[in-house]
Amino acid sequence: xxxxxxxxxxxPETRLAHDxxxxxxxxxxxxxxxxxxxxxxxxxxxxxxxxxxxxxxxMAQLERAKDGLRMSELSRRLMVSxxxxxxxxxxxxxxxxxxxRDVPGDRRAFAVCLTPRGREAFLAMAREHEAxxxxxxxxxxxxxxxxxxxxxxxxxxxxxxx
Amino acid sequence: xxxxxxxxxxxPETRLAHDxxxxxxxxxxxxxxxxxxxxxxxxxxxxxxxxxxxxxxxMAQLERAKDGLRMSELSRRLMVSxxxxxxxxxxxxxxxxxxxRDVPGDRRAFAVCLTPRGREAFLAMAREHEAxxxxxxxxxxxxxxxxxxxxxxxxxxxxxxx
Numbered sequence: 001x002x003x004x005x006x007x008x009x010x011x012p013e014t015r016l017a018h019d020x021x022x023x024x025x026x027x028x029x030x031x032x033x034x035x036x037x038x039x040x041x042x043x044x045x046x047x048x049x050x051x052x053x054x055x056x057x058x059m060a061q062l063e064r065a066k067d068g069l070r071m072s073e074l075s076r077r078l079m080v081s082x083x084x085x086x087x088x089x090x091x092x093x094x095x096x097x098x099x100x101r102d103v104p105g106d107r108r109a110f111a112v113c114l115t116p117r118g119r120e121a122f123l124a125m126a127r128e129h130e131a132x133x134x135x136x137x138x139x140x141x142x143x144x145x146x147x148x149x150x151x152x153x154x155x156x157x158x159x160x161x162x
Numbered sequence: 163x164x165x166x167x168x169x170x171x172x173x174p175e176t177r178l179a180h181d182x183x184x185x186x187x188x189x190x191x192x193x194x195x196x197x198x199x200x201x202x203x204x205x206x207x208x209x210x211x212x213x214x215x216x217x218x219x220x221m222a223q224l225e226r227a228k229d230g231l232r233m234s235e236l237s238r239r240l241m242v243s244x245x246x247x248x249x250x251x252x253x254x255x256x257x258x259x260x261x262x263r264d265v266p267g268d269r270r271a272f273a274v275c276l277t278p279r280g281r282e283a284f285l286a287m288a289r290e291h292e293a294x295x296x297x298x299x300x301x302x303x304x305x306x307x308x309x310x311x312x313x314x315x316x317x318x319x320x321x322x323x324x
Contacts, residue, residue, distance in 0.1 A: 023296040026307055027199065029314045034196040035241060036321050037189065043324070079197060134185040139320025144313055145188055151302075151310045152191045158301025159198050162205070 037136055044132055049125050054080070056129070058088050059097065059114060059122045068101060068111030097121055199298055206294055211287050216242070218291070220250050221259065221276060221284045230263060230273030259283055 038053065045051045061069060061077050069077070075085045089112055092098040097118035103109040114122060137145060200215065207213045223239050224231060231239070237247045251274055254260040259280035265271040276284060299307060 023299045026311045027295045133189045137185045148313045149188045
């Protein structure tokens with residue numbers, strides 16, 4: 001009988017196939033973790049605040065932008081299409097949580113901003129959201145969380161430009 | 163002047179706030195990595211095959227299910243709503259890549275299956291998809307990839323049931 005490990009070491013194509021498989025397993029595991037956390041967050045935002053995750057994400061972007069954001073910028077940051085951003089903004093305007101404002105010096109453009117009520121509602125949701133994330137990541141030892149953060153940082157920096 | 167670190171160590175609330183911040187930073191970094199990889203994959207699937215990521219993901223599920231999958235099961239596995247699955251399946255049926263088949267013994271149900279052409283098209287896409295993932299994860303050292311895979315496994319197991 002031959003030694004399987006020796007065979008693999010001598011066959012670059014087998015090694016490559018093995019590496020391919022590992023890369024795919026790593027990616028699918030990362031995707032699964034992200035989707036599992038998102039599923040929890042989605043269910044809690046809906047159950048606790050009647051809020052969808054895309055609308056929450058949009059409000060989070062606006063909270064960090066004191067002068068509001070143009071639609072094109074919102075679309076870019078949220079990585080969703082212009083049509084989808086329009087639909088999200090329309091819903092939030094209807095609920096009185098965001099508003100469209102003219103952009104000084106550009107008569108054709110407008111910026112989307114949180115209303116005072118929107119900001120208050122967002123901050124209340126953000127506090128709970130943060131507590132959920134603390135809970136969802138809390139099953140991992142502190143040292144593992146630090147190491148994971150560091151490795152994901154390396155991974156992020158290693159990715160090619162979009 | 164007081165020693166800031168000593169103050170923090172004496173104040174559990176400050177420590178908690180610090181932990182909260184770390185948990186959120188970890189989660190946002192994981193989400194960003196996932197979204198950046200997905201953006202590459204999305205653009206390449208579209209450019210190379212004119213295929214959307216949700217349709218590719220649906221075909222990937224069917225490729226692993228020799229007897230096809232019911233709509234409810236597809237919806238569960240892909241974590242998308244029933245209406246969205248119906249729309250994806252309709253598009254793929256129109257392109258001749260999947261078909262609906264009766265389920266023996268259940269006159270009201272049907273299973274969605276890949277057609278032979280669909281299977282062939284999927285396998286060609288899957289080969290390139292795997293090569294893209296190898297490329298996208300290849301900037302990370304082998305030991306870092308192994309460690310990341312291991313830590314994500316621990317994180318996945320530590321998550322509460324949905």
